[in-house]
Amino acid sequence: MRPRASLRGRHAAHYSFGWSRIAHPDPVSSAEDPSETVLPLTLHLGTEDLTRCRFAVSPLCQTHEALRMLRRPDRHAFHRDWLRRVRDVAAGLDLAELWLFIPRKGGYTPDFLGPPPRTPNASFEEELAQMRATDPAMARTELARSLACTPGAATSPYGRAALEDPAATVRRLADLTERAWHALLAPDWPRHQALLESDIAYRSRQLADGGLEALFSDLHPEIGWADDTLTLRMYADLKEAQGPDGRGVLLMPSVFVRPDVVSGFARPWQPTVIYPARGTGGPPTGAAPAEAPAALARLLGPHRAAVLVGLDGPASTTTLANRHGLALSSVSSHLSVLREAGLLVSHRQGQYVLYERTALGDALAAGAR
Template sequence: MSELRFTLADVAGVRLAVSPVNETVMSIWAMASPVHHPVHLPWIDRARVTLRRPEVAGRVRPLLELARPRSWLPDFLTPAARPNVEMAEQLEQIAATPPAVVVQDLLATTPRLPLSPFGLALLADPRGLLPQLVDAVRVWYDEAIAPDWPRMRALLDADVSYRAAQLAEGGAGRFFEQLHPSLRWLGDRVVSDDPFERDFDLRGRGLTLNPTLFTGHQVLWNLLEDSLPAGAYPVRAVGTLWEATAPPPGDSLARVVGPGRAALLHLLETATTTTDLARLTAMSAGGVSQHLAALHAAGLVSRSRQGRHVLYRNTDAARVLVRASRGGDSIG
């Protein structure tokens, strides 16, 4: 069990953000242990093919050795993410980690498993070998994550929007207790039912929370003294991630609203931006916008603003139509 102690400044400093590097690093767990991540089997099959390519396997090896199943990750490898951060910025942050912090974070992982050969080498020469690790993360993102990132990002952004609304409406106590079943709010602290046994004072530094696809069933914490406090929690609706992005042949919803608008409604079970919808459907951004305007006017799509983005999502009426269509019932 872990405890995170909050000041008023920490409560005010709770932030939600999507971390591309978290998904890249933690995806190794899913690929190495598919039995524990069955929802990701479509991605795992593709990722394993990618990893069999010699030019990928050799460069990714440092990451594979640090992100082993059942191992703890060094905090510097999953830094706290600010809102709208891009992968390149996070890679620069990892590359700039002071050697003393690399050593400290590596040693903090050893109670669970001893360091791998690359981990031991990095411990001995953090300045010389850290660039190899950064390159490994970059290559794995480019080869295995980037092709599916629009779909992943849409689901993660939708969760951030949902959780931000919870925080605004219910305050910190209710927010944390709804975030994950293992968390309890005790007035000035969060108690986490986990095996990590940390007692940590946030000391006014706030807490960044990242929804993630590959954590399994636990909330994971970055809680070393030289790390910005952060937590990674399982994203909602992960089971929808690899669903088909187009309506099936003969889809009754497509007969009613047209195939383009039907494709959007099948995707809008989670809140998504126009840009991501265009990437997922191969439509032009202008075409997506026209369809969304018509669906919004018909009361089938709602929209809300999250930072710089406008998110679209099905209304209750649209959800009824989509469920009927998937169940094979005629709706037209």
């Protein structure tokens, strides 16, 4: 799954735990492990790369990031509510073999556990099928590299089994991932997906309005962009880093990576940057959004007012229906009325029609608060 760091880089060969690690070092600091250093990684994007930058939502990636949080709950103060909520369910899952390849303190996690999604909004089932189809020879190489990061892992029962029969190991890891998905993430996925799609809509507008500099400068404090060069400050084994070389860059928002960023640049995978989605002080908890102020609710009706007030960034009808727990037909009707009143505008973004407030809508929503 790409080493993490602060940028998780697939490219890094080390799953360092984040930009936050720079300010809050782990007990095993970089001084104790000279292979992990904080260095700026610069990646020049050529013309082909610039035309192949894309966004995607990955439920498989979200699953493995959630599991990583369960491995190191002490590093994830942003997500304490979610961790408390799933603690009992997680305790009933036997994930020991999967966790062997998601090291607690740095180390490489096999890339095939989270390959870049092929489409912007792949389903978990589609991504899991891609994982199951991993070539056994490549899987063995990545499994061996991951095991080498943890003393004694390669000679453990799971480690020996992985090296002796990588194809069977891929199947077992996929089964464990599927179990974790259904137990931990699937119940909340509509809300997670809505949040991630809203982030992509916001970033797409940033890109359209201000170009790549506006986009990258706002993704994370340790990401920079200038002169067609992407700069990432991270703990990394830079020997593994490879430039995009025409492959472009895949950008994926995540509910679970905050305060970190994750990256991967090793072939044959498309270079990937996974960043914290907007509004993720923690993942969605299933709670309904706050009600609109009483005065605005009396003016517009409670549900229509809630849709207006809650539309802080571009969002689709499906996103809003999931967010507010309303039927698609009801949300569609509310959006039509609000748009006709000049409070919203709509525009198409790929396969989605996205809605956002106008200046008049902003003024009405702000004035009612």
